[in-house]
Amino acid sequence: MIGGRRPLQGKKLGDKRVRLERPHSAYFRWTGPGTLTAKAAASVPETPVGRAWARTKAILIGRPLSNEQEITERLPKTKALAVFSSDAISSSTYASEEIVLVLMTAGVAGLAFSVPIAIAIALLLLIVATSYRQIAYAYPSGGGAYAVAKANINQVSAVFAAAALIFDYMMTVAVSVAAGVAAVTSVVAELLPYRVELALIALALLTVANLRGLRESGNIFAVPTYMYVLGALLLIGLGVFRIATGDPAASFQPPPIEAPAEGFAAVSAILILRAFAFGSVALTGTEAISNGVPAFKPPEARNAATTLTVMAVLLGVIFVGISVLAQAYGIVGNEQQTLISQVAQAIFGDGALYIYFQISTALILVLAANTGFNGAPRLAQILAIDGYLPRQFSFRGDRLAYSWGIVILAAVAGVFIAVFDGSVVALIPLYSIGIFFSFTLSQGGMVIHWLHDRVSGWRVRLGFNLLGATVTAVVAVIITAAKFPRGAWIVLIAVPAFTVLMLLIRRQYGSQAAELSIDEAVVIASPHRARRIVVPVNGINRAVVNALNLGRVLGDDIRAVYVTDDEHDGEAMRARWERQLPGVPLVIVESPYRALVGPLVAYLDVLDQAWPPDAEVPITIVVLPEYVARRWWDRILYNQQARRLKAALVGREHTVVADVPYRRHH
């Protein structure tokens, strides 16, 4: 399939028309009157470089898939839980540690607050999840913050929500990959100096896998989520049992903490709010199920809502459970070994169970990163279709994946990983801010939705969403304030800037569409317009003759124009021209300033101005001879002047540029 396009065996059918309409061809199937369907062979590149690239791509990301090969599987609840919850549940692997890291700055006194804060966050999770259940019912076609805000609030807030979500998807990728690597380096400490490299390798593998069209549908995706949930529940169960049976190590004694140079901070409301803000990263990923309602088996909305509840409960239990165990065993975590890894080691020891748990942690985090790879390019596609991003983001690549979105997401995430040295602690301050803004906008949108659409029980529903919107708005402000000095300012610049950019793009596309649009009712008449042919020539040679011949076919009002900076050269040219091309008038333009493009365009202007102001100016067809270089490096030797001329002419009023290639035939 990958190989040069070969000449087809033309069958002599006599009647051309029939053969054109129904080609029995290696490239097409005839699928109706005037309709052809391309086979894979029609897309095979013709140049050696093109073929080599196609072959490389086929090895790297697989052979092209046709549209019909799209997988549209409906998921049962058990599988959907695994597929859509990996992002949310995986945040339990680092959320407890984030709380403890903040509280530690107040020393032992601070650590006492870690469990209450975890419980408060779990309550917040409950509110948000309840709020999202409503969205699942109201928008069964998939209600992301963008869709809800667009339907209920306005364009700007929808685009802002989308920008915030895309930023958070990007951070999901960066944080999850970094945390996955941290799960590995917690066990194999020797790899710690290479964490950036490891993270970038993992990112590259995820990128290739997603360009291959890795879908969330495979059973394989269910495995890591259940592995981790099982491991975490076992960990908590065993831990609680040990504490209950009086394990002497579970002394609830805080570890000795070295005072920082500036001394311990006081345990203040501010500190507790900061710890809450950093811990609320546990909520990231909560929106995934409501976005994915159409993928559920019917009844879609109810199944999605049930799954959402199960997910929230599991996440809450694991998150609070790990916080309790860390408190009991006096564990705070450090850059060498994560808190959750230390907890697991304390409960499971060094054996197979611990290794199993670390592997499942790393795998669920990779899966969570994959959520970003699924979510961001799809959202970008929706935005591109709506005109907020360049159209390229809506094109699907060979494997039906949104290649542009995937590649750009990976590149940006890679830059963040590299700049922040692959450290989860350093990346977290940028994470979860965007998501809380988009939580607020989607819940707020739902409030407006219920006001407009007063179905039975709308008051209660509105109440839940209003609570959700209020709480998440407050949390969004707290998080932004708390994280501001440690990097959140980047989000406050990037998300609005991205919003403005998308709005500008939309305006641009919108004005183009308005300008180009034609009333559907109009029947477009055949044109009658005079035309004039101008052929810039650089001498008498085969390329020029080719161009002149085409010009003579196109019309009778033809003139060749020769620009020279040498009077004598012009005279010699005219003499030869009149001998060899007596049929074509030659205009010689002497250019004492040695410019080519300017005088030629000026000559066209003079031609146009020769028409009376009220007359219709004829179309000028500029026929350009072009020598086709066979190798890329040949190109710098040829056509430099022609290229500049073309650039100056494309876009000139009433002007058409026709390239007539001259190509070597051997």
Add this chain to the structure above:
Amino acid sequence: MIGGRRPLQGKKLGDKRVRLERPHSAYFRWTGPGTLTAKAAASVPETPVGRAWARTKAILIGRPLSNEQEITERLPKTKALAVFSSDAISSSTYASEEIVLVLMTAGVAGLAFSVPIAIAIALLLLIVATSYRQIAYAYPSGGGAYAVAKANINQVSAVFAAAALIFDYMMTVAVSVAAGVAAVTSVVAELLPYRVELALIALALLTVANLRGLRESGNIFAVPTYMYVLGALLLIGLGVFRIATGDPAASFQPPPIEAPAEGFAAVSAILILRAFAFGSVALTGTEAISNGVPAFKPPEARNAATTLTVMAVLLGVIFVGISVLAQAYGIVGNEQQTLISQVAQAIFGDGALYIYFQISTALILVLAANTGFNGAPRLAQILAIDGYLPRQFSFRGDRLAYSWGIVILAAVAGVFIAVFDGSVVALIPLYSIGIFFSFTLSQGGMVIHWLHDRVSGWRVRLGFNLLGATVTAVVAVIITAAKFPRGAWIVLIAVPAFTVLMLLIRRQYGSQAAELSIDEAVVIASPHRARRIVVPVNGINRAVVNALNLGRVLGDDIRAVYVTDDEHDGEAMRARWERQLPGVPLVIVESPYRALVGPLVAYLDVLDQAWPPDAEVPITIVVLPEYVARRWWDRILYNQQARRLKAALVGREHTVVADVPYRRHH
């Protein structure tokens, strides 16, 4: 003059023909039947960016000059000496130091040889100058090594000589600028740490000056050369007088020299040859006069020969004189203060005379660097005309200067200065190798010349040139061997590589010319060829209608092709099309692999193959709608697909691509 092109006042003359042939226009003068001469206004750019760039250029390098403004002044001998000798004579500012630096490695014993070696080099200079006098007579139109080798030996040796010369011109620039800066830092030691920056600033100023079209003709160019010659002769005269009158400081006592870590080298034949090799840098620039014969007042050849002799004598006297003074006063030079600066200080003291001499040294070196800026771009222009370099090198810029050559020369010289840290001592090993190879080739060419063209006295002439060729060949080998470990290997790679590149470029242009050429006797008949119009469309909009209208003007066999990856979309399109554009057949190509370019090109192939193999395939005119973006950043939003399609079609057999722009009109 710099400003937008404004609409011209069209005079209603009634007869169009007259007005087209004789436009009374702001852009053109009518200079004959069918011949226009562009005024400066015709080259004024139309876009705001283009105008801003033109304005910047006008400030930086001056307003454009027309061909007629070329200065073609003939030089009297006194001025020619100054203009053409600055490069050669300026080498006396560093040549003595180069000899001493080599001899120093053998300690005091070595230094004794500096004057004899200087005398040997002066003799070599005499031989080379005599040899070049002959070239001046034989090639009064300017006989550079390239011209002589091309006329007498062969293409490869001529190109090799040219490559060597261009490399040496580049080194002339780098070394002269660095040496000029050294003359300054010898006086103002505080500037020594900034010598690279100073050299690059000087280089930039020289570049701008040369792009402005600085010519060798002004009287101003005579000043530095005579200033320096006067200063140097005064220095030598005063020095010799002091020595003769028994100045106690002129003790001919060598200075105490610190032994290097590896101890002193023995005074060996090798060492003396190395000192000779490094000192022979004094000969660089000797060829300039023979290249410039046409610039002399008549009788050109005799005047040039006389000037050459005067130059050689002056250079010899100054070079040997400075070596003698350095010997007498026990001066060896160092990185802080050059040898010649120390000699001048010893004779002149610290007063005005010393400062005068240093200023004249710096100025003549800048002038010498300018020789490189004059020589290399002119040689590159000759090579470009002969097809050995891309044509761009033969284009003259706004100020009649060969902009490409100037800019590239400056860039390469700048890189060498930066890499070698602005040190004359470090740069010298790469210098003067190329020039000796080109000496050898030009003298050798002259030997062959006399064998072919046995004018009266040819035996004597042949004898001189043979001596010259032999001696310079031996010296070339000695220099290469001596300098090889200190950087000459770069020359041995760069010059042959450059030669091969130029030969490849020549072959490329040659084969293109052969392919395109048309016998001058042939009268080219009018063509009769069928044509078919294909318009790829992306919907029904104004841009598409524009393109269709042009297509319908161009011919009757027209079809629109719509590529889609969605069957239903295709049906909807056909329904709308048949309603709105009933006159134009629409072909729908379904592309399940989502490719656009491949299926479209494949469709054209199918059309072509529908013709019987023996019939002439009609020309396919692919008319492409193009939306013209108004700002550069708009471009990434539009036409990406059209651009790829165009790239695939340009160069297809029997295919013409016509771009129909759609441009906003407000």
